[in-house]
Amino acid sequence: MSKNYVEIEPGVGAGPVKIGMHRDSIQEAYRYVYSSFFKTDQSKFRSDHCGLAGFIAHYDSEGITKHIEIFNGENQQIEYEIYGVQAKLLTVRKLSEILEFKNIRFEISVYGVEARSIGLSTFNHDLQSKDDIIESFGIYSPLRDL
Numbered sequence: 001m002s003k004n005y006v007e008i009e010p011g012v013g014a015g016p017v018k019i020g021m022h023r024d025s026i027q028e029a030y031r032y033v034y035s036s037f038f039k040t041d042q043s044k045f046r047s048d049h050c051g052l053a054g055f056i057a058h059y060d061s062e063g064i065t066k067h068i069e070i071f072n073g074e075n076q077q078i079e080y081e082i083y084g085v086q087a088k089l090l091t092v093r094k095l096s097e098i099l100e101f102k103n104i105r106f107e108i109s110v111y112g113v114e115a116r117s118i119g120l121s122t123f124n125h126d127l128q129s130k131d132d133i134i135e136s137f138g139i140y141s142p143l144r145d146l
Contacts, residue, residue, distance in 0.1 A: 008082040011119030011142040014070055015078070017055055019119070019141055023048065023063040032077070053078045069123075071136040080137075087137065093130035095122065116143040 006015035013019055016029035023045055027034060030053045036046035045059040054076045058067040070080055072088040080087035083098045095113055099106045106115035112122035112134060119142035122134045 004077065005079050005081055008070055008080050008087060008137055008139065010082075010115065010139060013065075013068060013139055014055065014080060017053075017057060017065075017068055019065055019068065019139060021065045023057070023059050023065070026057045026065055029053075030078075052076060054080065066140065068139040069136050070139065082137065087134070090134050091131050092122065092124070092127065092134060095134065096130065118142050 008014045011019070013021075017026055021029075026048060030050060032050050032052040035049045035051075037049065039047045039058055043059075044061045045063045047056055047058045049056045051073045052075065054071050054073050056069040056071075057065050058069075060066050070087065072080075082090065082095075083102075085094065085098070092108065092112055096106065096108065099113070099115055104115055105117055106113050108114075108130070110127060112124050112127055114121045119140045121138035121140070123136045123138065124132055125135060
């Protein structure tokens with residue numbers, strides 16, 4: 001089966017999965033199996049994990065998507081790109097270079113890149129160097145007043 005390629009858009013979403021969509025619309029975006037879980041004890045809506053599409057969507061108390069995690073799964077049918085680079089091959093260093101070239105402010109923490117002004121973060125469970133491949137991307141509404 002050939003893979004589908006979807007662009008990660010910081011602050012917006014990835015393909016048909018967008019920040020600001022209701023949970024019902026997120027679940028209709030792909031006709032794959034979803035598993036759901038409560039992110040916190042206070043969560044009213046379960047977060048949706050779609051392994052075949054490679055994302056987890058997190059919702060507010062009204063069921064509106066507030067955060068999307070993009071990752072690379074074992075049997076994933078969707079491939080992601082960001083700024084024209086395959087996400088599953090992107091290192092922290094390369095993303096940093098791209099953001100610097102685009103004059104986008106960011107910080108690097110113990111877990112990865114945080115570019116709040118565009119609504120993008122990355123996560124590595126055990127980030128050792130900037131040459132580590134990014135494990136997952138976080139997409140959320142940009143914080144423009146930074």
